Amino acid sequence: MTTTSERVSQSLAQQASQRVSQSVFDGSRLRVVLLVDVYDGAQQQFLEAYEQLCAQVASVPGHVSDQLCQSIENPSQWLITSEWESAPPFLTWVNSEEHVRMVEPLHSCVRDTRSLRFHVVRETGGPAADTGPGERRLQTSPRIGDGLIRHALTFTVKPGSEETVARILADYVSPEPRVDDTTRLCRTSLFMHGNRVVRAIEVRGDLLAALRHVARQPAVRAVEEAINPYLEQDRDLDDPESARVFFTRAALPAVHHVTTGRKGPDAVRHALYYPAREGQGMRLAELLARQDEAAADDPRGPVLRSTIFQRDDIVVRLVDVSGGLDSDPGPVLGLTDRAHAAELTALLDGEALGVDGAALNADAATRLLTVSRMELVTDRRAPDA
Known part of the structure; x- marks a missing residue:
């Protein structure tokens, strides 16, 4: 029999899944699928390049295993699958200059590629979804996205x-x-x-x-x-x-997206730039994602939707805000208390924003809004979008 607390937890989980259409921060395992179309006659060259790449990626933190498959119908079609402990270490690697250099030998023998990334939700004969800390985990529940x-x-x-x-x-x-x-x-x-x-x-x-x-x-x-x-x-x-x-x-x-489900006829799109200290980009993006999740629970909050983009130490947050941006910048920036502000400003590269850390800490919300706000060049929506 399901207890009251379990029903409440399931209800909250369902509400969260309805809000979130994309996130890489749930800690579940990642399956990466790469579809490759190899030039005719270049199969051996491709295989040698793959073996070299495979040896290099084996030492990348978070990498678990990989598998190379060749089509039984068309020898030019190959499939590479890899498993990772979670999405963040894979994204850190695949977006790095090291990865750009690693894959260079493949491009002379490959006509086309297509990369797909999936969190593992269920697994036959695999570990339970509630495995302990440090063990590989399945995604606890499927998400309901918005089709975008x-x-x-x-x-x-x-x-x-x-x-x-x-x-x-x-x-x-x-x-x-x-x-x-x-x-x-x-x-x-x-x-x-x-x-x-x-x-x-x-x-x-x-x-x-x-x-x-x-x-x-x-x-x-x-x-x-x-x-x-x-x-x-x-x-x-x-x-x-x-x-x-x-x-x-x-x-x-995009590493995270959350929407409240509320409509705002006066919603305005803004972008905020958060350059991170060296090596802290993923950590900063995860902090912003947690704060966006918490803000989505506030039915009176100004943020209707938020998308976090991240690569290396570049983090950009796109927010659709109901009402003015300046009237209450704290919730818009995810700075709801001093602890959040201190944690966020500690990860920021103040020099890249043209301000030192002490100035940010003194009046975090107002100052960060001033220095991180991006200038709108154009925002175009397709008819009936």
Whole structure:
């Protein structure tokens, strides 16, 4: 028989699952699936490159195992699966410069790749979901999402070019939102903080198909070509390898999203930039995720939705706020008490924000809002999105 406390816990878990559409911080095991299309005749070269990569990744913290499979119907199709203790160590590795260097030998023999990441929810004959601390865990309950995939890109432009770049990025023709029968572009939000650009997109359907659709649009290509001279990292869009490396480094994955389920007719989208101290980006993102989860329980709170993007020591938080941002910045920033403020400011790179830690601690919410707020360049929603 189910007890009252168990029913309450199940109810709270269900409410939380209805709020959260994506999170990497639940501690459950991660299964990564990589679909690979190898050039004809390059199978042996691919196998040798994989063996080299396999030997290197075996020493990466959090890696458990991997498996290489070849299609019985088409020898050019391969499948690589790997298991990780949880998502954060995998994301730390896959978004690192070390990973960029590791996979270089694969690209000369691979036509196309597709990466999929899954938390393990159930397992036949596997460990129980309530395993103790330090043991591998299953995801305790499935989440209920909102059907949207969130992704972002970030890059820097040469100092002094910020106004020019902002004008170029704001002045473009929006691509056709319909990608195919199952994929649609829903929203593109573009912000700047100093010389850093962040472009966040929301897609319903297949993210990879949507990104390729956007890249093929002549108007988008013209904008990308126009900002090329101002980029701090050189790229040649006519060189597939140059473009691949640029966009690999620019990728800013969403690591957490929470929504209250409340509607706000006056909701306004803002972006906040949280540069972390070296090696503290994932920890900072997890702290913000915990605070967003707690804030979602407040029925009168100003934040309707929040998405946290993180790569290395770059953390960006996209928030949809009901009402003004300045009237009560504490809840918007996730700083609900002194302890939260102290923990957050200890992880921030004050120098990157142009302020020292003492100044942040003195009046954390107001000062952090001032220095972390990103400037809106454009925010476009597809009709009926």
